Amino acid sequence: MIRTPQMLQKQEWLAFLFHRHNAHLASFHTFSNYPRIWIISIIILAVTSLSPLVMATFINNRLIHKSVDSELVLQTDRVTSNAKRSVRFFLEERLNALRFVVNELPYYSLIDNEHLTKILINLKLGFGGFTDLSIIDSDGSQVAYAGPFNLEGKNYKTQSWFKQSMEKDNFISEVFTGYRDVPHIIIAVRSQNAYGRYYLLRATLDTQRLMDTVLSYKSNFHTDIFLINHTGILQTPSTNYGKIFTPTQIDIPAFSDTTQVITPENNKDKSYVVGYSYIATEAVTTPFILMVHKKKSEVMGTWLNLGKTFNWIIGFCCLVMMVIITLVSTYMVNQLFLADQSKAETMLKMEQSQQLACIGQLSAGIAHEINNPLALINETTGYLKDLYHYKDTPRDDKEIIELLNDILEAVSRCGTITSQLLGFVRQFDVQISSVNVEQLITGILSFHKKETEYKGIHVTTAIAPDVPDIKTDRGKLQQILLNLINNAFQAIEVNGCLDITVSHLPPNTISIEIKDTGCGISEENLQRIHEPFFSTKKERKGTGLGLSITYGLVKKLQGSIRVESSEGVGTIFTVTLPVKLQKEDEA
Amino acid sequence: MKIILVDDETKFINMLARRLSLRGLDADVAYSGEQALEKAAQTRYDIAVLDMKMPGMSGLALKNKLLKKLPDIKFIFVTGHGGVDKNGNSDLSEEIFLAKPLNIDTLIDTIQQQIHPHK
Numbered sequence: 001m002i003r004t005p006q007m008l009q010k011q012e013w014l015a016f017l018f019h020r021h022n023a024h025l026a027s028f029h030t031f032s033n034y035p036r037i038w039i040i041s042i043i044i045l046a047v048t049s050l051s052p053l054v055m056a057t058f059i060n061n062r063l064i065h066k067s068v069d070s071e072l073v074l075q076t077d078r079v080t081s082n083a084k085r086s087v088r089f090f091l092e093e094r095l096n097a098l099r100f101v102v103n104e105l106p107y108y109s110l111i112d113n114e115h116l117t118k119i120l121i122n123l124k125l126g127f128g129g130f131t132d133l134s135i136i137d138s139d140g141s142q143v144a145y146a147g148p149f150n151l152e153g154k155n156y157k158t159q160s161w162f163k164q165s166m167e168k169d170n171f172i173s174e175v176f177t178g179y180r181d182v183p184h185i186i187i188a189v190r191s192q193n194a195y196g197r198y199y200l201l202r203a204t205l206d207t208q209r210l211m212d213t214v215l216s217y218k219s220n221f222h223t224d225i226f227l228i229n230h231t232g233i234l235q236t237p238s239t240n241y242g243k244i245f246t247p248t249q250i251d252i253p254a255f256s257d258t259t260q261v262i263t264p265e266n267n268k269d270k271s272y273v274v275g276y277s278y279i280a281t282e283a284v285t286t287p288f289i290l291m292v293h294k295k296k297s298e299v300m301g302t303w304l305n306l307g308k309t310f311n312w313i314i315g316f317c318c319l320v321m322m323v324i325i326t327l328v329s330t331y332m333v334n335q336l337f338l339a340d341q342s343k344a345e346t347m348l349k350m351e352q353s354q355q356l357a358c359i360g361q362l363s364a365g366i367a368h369e370i371n372n373p374l375a376l377i378n379e380t381t382g383y384l385k386d387l388y389h390y391k392d393t394p395r396d397d398k399e400i401i402e403l404l405n406d407i408l409e410a411v412s413r414c415g416t417i418t419s420q421l422l423g424f425v426r427q428f429d430v431q432i433s434s435v436n437v438e439q440l441i442t443g444i445l446s447f448h449k450k451e452t453e454y455k456g457i458h459v460t461t462a463i464a465p466d467v468p469d470i471k472t473d474r475g476k477l478q479q480i481l482l483n484l485i486n487n488a489f490q491a492i493e494v495n496g497c498l499d500i501t502v503s504h505l506p507p508n509t510i511s512i513e514i515k516d517t518g519c520g521i522s523e524e525n526l527q528r529i530h531e532p533f534f535s536t537k538k539e540r541k542g543t544g545l546g547l548s549i550t551y552g553l554v555k556k557l558q559g560s561i562r563v564e565s566s567e568g569v570g571t572i573f574t575v576t577l578p579v580k581l582q583k584e585d586e587a
Numbered sequence: 588m589k590i591i592l593v594d595d596e597t598k599f600i601n602m603l604a605r606r607l608s609l610r611g612l613d614a615d616v617a618y619s620g621e622q623a624l625e626k627a628a629q630t631r632y633d634i635a636v637l638d639m640k641m642p643g644m645s646g647l648a649l650k651n652k653l654l655k656k657l658p659d660i661k662f663i664f665v666t667g668h669g670g671v672d673k674n675g676n677s678d679l680s681e682e683i684f685l686a687k688p689l690n691i692d693t694l695i696d697t698i699q700q701q702i703h704p705h706k
Contacts, residue, residue, distance in 0.1 A: 367667075368640075371667035371686075372596055374688045375667070375687040375688040376596065376598055376602070377688070378687075379599055379602035379606060379689070379691075380598075382602075382606055382691055383602050383605055383606050386610075389609075390609040390610070411688055412688070415686075415688050419686065
């Protein structure tokens with residue numbers, strides 16, 4: 001298919017993706033796979049432009065996390081050590097009060113219940129948190145008691161706290177329920193009476209005070225602060241682990257004199273840190289471990305939100321850049337494709353004209369070689385005919401004359417073909433004259449009158465009233481139209497239509513459209529119809545030169561020819577010609 | 588009126604000569620330029636029908652040589668090349684060309700016109 005410049009200039013968006021594959025053009029393309037170039041260019045642009053951005057974001061996020069982590073550790077450490085000091089002070093204060101009591105008062109006054117009650121009242125007033133007081137002798141029997149519970153006469157010999165406290169001067173128990181079914185802590189101090197026998201002053205502490213002390217450091221929902229014993233059982237309620245006395249699955253942290261902050265290995269995505277401290281008073285160790293669980297989200301809230309906002313902005317930027325990259329790549333590759341396409345089309349045209357020139361040279365040689373024997377046949381036959389004519393006794397053999405005429409006619413037909421072949425290449429003088437296209441077409445159609453009637457073909461000619469007479473080579477135009485109209489007639493079956501439309505394209509071209517409802521031309525043949533010697537007609541019916549000669553002639557008349565065809569529907573040939581032909585040497 | 592026909596295609600030119608003589612025209616034949624010049628030395632020809640392409644001497648070269656011997660002679664060129672490019676070749680612009688295969692009647696008409704141009 002011969003593309004006119006108008007068709008080339010029509011820049012189809014995404015032409016490279018949707019172009020129809022044309023084997024003739026493809027061989028002239030510089031690049032074979034445009035979608036691949038497109039994708040590669042998008043990938044390269046995206047990687048080079050987006051990766052620094054992504055890396056910067058990644059590093060920024062890491063930095064935020066790191067600073068948040070150290071901030072968290074610092075905060076946790078502070079909370080833990082403060083809480084630890086308070087708990088330690090709470091216990092130490094009460095232990096010292098009891099120590100003071102046993103050191104100041106003699107045994108006999110202590111075993112007096114009334115006196116003991118007075119001491120309890122004073123202790124409550126002075127320190128608070130005491131529930132009751134009792135004196136227990138070395139056998140484990142309670143000899144005096146002051147407090148709300150009626151526990152007089154109880155024997156604690158078998159209880160573990162009793163055994164432990166009899167071994168040391170000072171003792172602090174873990175939280176337990178004991179006889180009274182209320183969580184409490186026992187603080188006991190050991191002393192000797194006048195007979196040198198050990199006895200204990202035992203006080204039970206209300207755990208509420210301890211809880212309050214611990215919980216006063218709980219700054220918000222994200223912080224969980226609680227006490228556990230050395231086996232991991234909760235000594236105060238915990239937000240995460242539940243009520244008091246619940247066994248937790250916490251790994252008991254390694255012993256340390258000082259406050260420690262760790263990030264447990266097993267916690268998912270390291271979302272919290274753990275601060276802990278073993279609590280010990282100056283005089284005695286305690287079974288308590290202070291635990292502080294601090295969730296990252298608390299401290300990170302602001303930072304994480306900032307980071308999130310930042311990530312959203314970056315993500316949006318990436319999206320916008322991807323869109324721009326895609327559009328730019330598409331545009332560039334499309335331009336590349338269009339340039340390549342027009343190059344390929346030019347190359348194809350050049351190849352075709354090269355072919356035409358080649359064939360032209362070849363046919364000139366062939367025509368010359370054929371013309372000589374043709375001339376001989378012509379003369380010999382002519383002479384034979386002459387013999388019948390000019391001899392003294394003319395033999396009136398009509399049949400032989402007829403046969404000789406047939407031979408002469410065949411020779412002259414051959415002569416026409418060879419002169420067509422020659423005319424196809426040779427530059428003749430262009431004979432410019434004023435031509436009335438309508439008359440020309442009417443003249444040509446008159447040749448086909450018989451055929452039109454015979455096949456029942458419906459012929460219409462529509463000539464626009466503004467079509468001027470054109471200045472061109474009459475003979476060539478006649479041959480062009482003759483060829484095209486002949487082709488149309490050959491293609492049309494019985495009862496077909498032939499429409500010839502002539503219109504004026506101001507200012508200086510006319511177009512002649514010859515439309516038939518014939519058999520049409522297949523896509524692959526359409527590419528080749530202007531090639532010399534290409535013919536789909538059965539043997540003898542065509543030389544294959546008609547359309548290539550037509551093509552050459554149209555070029556000589558400085559026009560263009562376009563074909564549209566669909567198989568089985570019909571074919572439209574459109575010839576565009578200048579109104580006034582420029583002489584070659586003037587052009 | 589004497590005619591000389593010059594072409595390297597011997598059979599063609601013989602046949603043509605016979606056909607012309609049948610029509611009452613006296614025609615000699617020559618198969619090359621040299622032969623034509625020899626014959627021209629002996630006979631005065633009125634018109635020469637020359638093939639354009641011949642081995643050795645072309646029709647055009649022969650024309651110039653014949654003109655020296657017979658200044659009044661007229662020429663008709665015959666060519667197998669359908670047409671001749673006259674553009675930019677002033678030597679050819681005045682000449683008469685006929686394409687092979689020849690139509691005998693056209694040839695005779697052309698000869699008559701050459702001999703009696705104003706008829």
